[in-house]
Amino acid sequence: MNKYKVILSPTFRKMFKEHLNKYKYYSDVYCNNIEKKLYNAINLLKLFPYSLPIIKYKGIPQIYRKYIIKNRFLIIFKIVNNNVYLLYFIDGRQNPKKYFNLLKK
Numbered sequence: 845m846n847k848y849k850v851i852l853s854p855t856f857r858k859m860f861k862e863h864l865n866k867y868k869y870y871s872d873v874y875c876n877n878i879e880k881k882l883y884n885a886i887n888l889l890k891l892f893p894y895s896l897p898i899i900k901y902k903g904i905p906q907i908y909r910k911y912i913i914k915n916r917f918l919i920i921f922k923i924v925n926n927n928v929y930l931l932y933f934i935d936g937r938q939n940p941k942k943y944f945n946l947l948k949k
Contacts, residue, residue, distance in 0.1 A: 848893055850886050850928045856919075859933040863917070881913045889921065889928045912936065 860882070868875045889896075889911070899908045899920070908931075911919040920932040 846926065848890050848923070848926050848928045850889050850930065852930045856930045856933055863933060863935065878913060878917065882919075885911045885913065885919055886930075889930075893921070893923050893928045 864875050864878065867878070893909070896909045896911050898906045899910050900906060907922050909921055909923070911921070913919065916936055918932070918934045918936045919930055920934060921928055921930045923929075
């Protein structure tokens, strides 16, 4: 079985940290759960990155995929060779056009 290397981009790290800091004010337990879900996602991506859905949006090449955490957060990633690049950690409640603008850059 092929094992993929997961690489967290600086943008992903920054976005994740900002979201955790915002929610830590309300509940440490909730933040810990989100962190655990992220580690579970990374473990899944190391083995089966192609099992997750492709992002389909007009004008976006279909090289991006998503992983959903707790029906609220999106991890946007792409697969290049044997590397999985985690690009963005997004609150999924915002307007989709806003986060797809990130992908057009």
